[in-house]
Amino acid sequence: MSFIGKLLKHGKNGTLFKTLRKRLFNAANHKNDAPIGDTYYGSRAEDYLAKRHQQEYWHLEQKQIVKMLSQLPKGSSVLDVPFGTGRFVKDYLQNEFNVTGLDASEDMLKVAKKELGELFNKINVSVGDATQLPYPDQSFDYVVCIRFLTHIVNYEQARAVLREFRRITRNQLILQLRMRLDKCPPTEFPKPDQQIGDRLNQNQLKDLLGEFGFEVKHIEVLEERDTYCRAIFLCGLAST
Numbered sequence: 001m002s003f004i005g006k007l008l009k010h011g012k013n014g015t016l017f018k019t020l021r022k023r024l025f026n027a028a029n030h031k032n033d034a035p036i037g038d039t040y041y042g043s044r045a046e047d048y049l050a051k052r053h054q055q056e057y058w059h060l061e062q063k064q065i066v067k068m069l070s071q072l073p074k075g076s077s078v079l080d081v082p083f084g085t086g087r088f089v090k091d092y093l094q095n096e097f098n099v100t101g102l103d104a105s106e107d108m109l110k111v112a113k114k115e116l117g118e119l120f121n122k123i124n125v126s127v128g129d130a131t132q133l134p135y136p137d138q139s140f141d142y143v144v145c146i147r148f149l150t151h152i153v154n155y156e157q158a159r160a161v162l163r164e165f166r167r168i169t170r171n172q173l174i175l176q177l178r179m180r181l182d183k184c185p186p187t188e189f190p191k192p193d194q195q196i197g198d199r200l201n202q203n204q205l206k207d208l209l210g211e212f213g214f215e216v217k218h219i220e221v222l223e224e225r226d227t228y229c230r231a232i233f234l235c236g237l238a239s240t
């Protein structure tokens with residue numbers, strides 16, 4: 001959508017000032033600790049699903065994760081962060097999971113509410129920051145984290161998120177990550193304020209997860225790009 005188109009849409013929806021305020025707040029705080037990927041507001045949130053539904057990869061990823069979920073025990077407690085538009089909720093509930101979701105964007109959660117209708121009342125959802133999860137230690141059997149760690153937050157924040165995941169998980173972590181292809185030359189390690197992006201290969205990602213007490217049990221490669229592939233990592237808790 002063009003800049004003018006976006007302005008008109010904000011004008012129509014009355015979201016212009018809220019979005020500007022949020023952008024200014026983020027710009028002012030991004031230097032050190034504000035979550036850098038916290039930008040899913042206004043039309044970006046509203047258009048999220050329509051755009052993703054057109055992408056073949058979205059459906060491939062959905063199918064694979066739904067398959068993994070179907071193998072988890074019924075009655076499990078699951079935290080989905082970032083929750084986004086709640087794309088797995090129907091499947092969670094079909095598997096009789098106890099579902100909690102957290103996302104930084106109230107607007108994404110509004111879209112989730114609209115999309116899910118009645119189902120939204122069967123889950124617990126809140127606005128929050130993945131680097132500081134508002135749950136006691138070992139609250140959930142499983143944590144699901146899709147499209148986040150390698151390209152939404154920076155490296156320092158990704159580490160904080162992993163630390164939080166380890167603290168609140170009792171069993172396994174299902175993660176979607178970008179993984180550098182071994183056939184590509186190594187690149188510079190991410191600096192704290194940079195996103196991981198395509199910089200880390202399989203061993204480096206395993207080391208990173210290992211640092212926070214996760215052991216990679218399985219990697220499902222879904223799609224290969226020039227320098228990286230998108231993959232789902234199934235991680236258990238490393239024995240101490």
Ligand SMILES: C[S@@+](CC[C@H](N)C(=O)[O-])C[C@H]1O[C@@H](n2cnc3c(N)ncnc32)[C@H](O)[C@@H]1O
Nearest residue numbers: 035037038040082084103104105129130146147
């Ligand atoms: C690419 S979307 C992924 C959403 C969902 N997991 C999916 O697969 O569609 C990234 C999400 O991260 C959320 N987000 C960004 N920074 C965050 C943070 N620090 N804590 C929690 N959520 C955050 C955004 O609001 C957005 O909903």
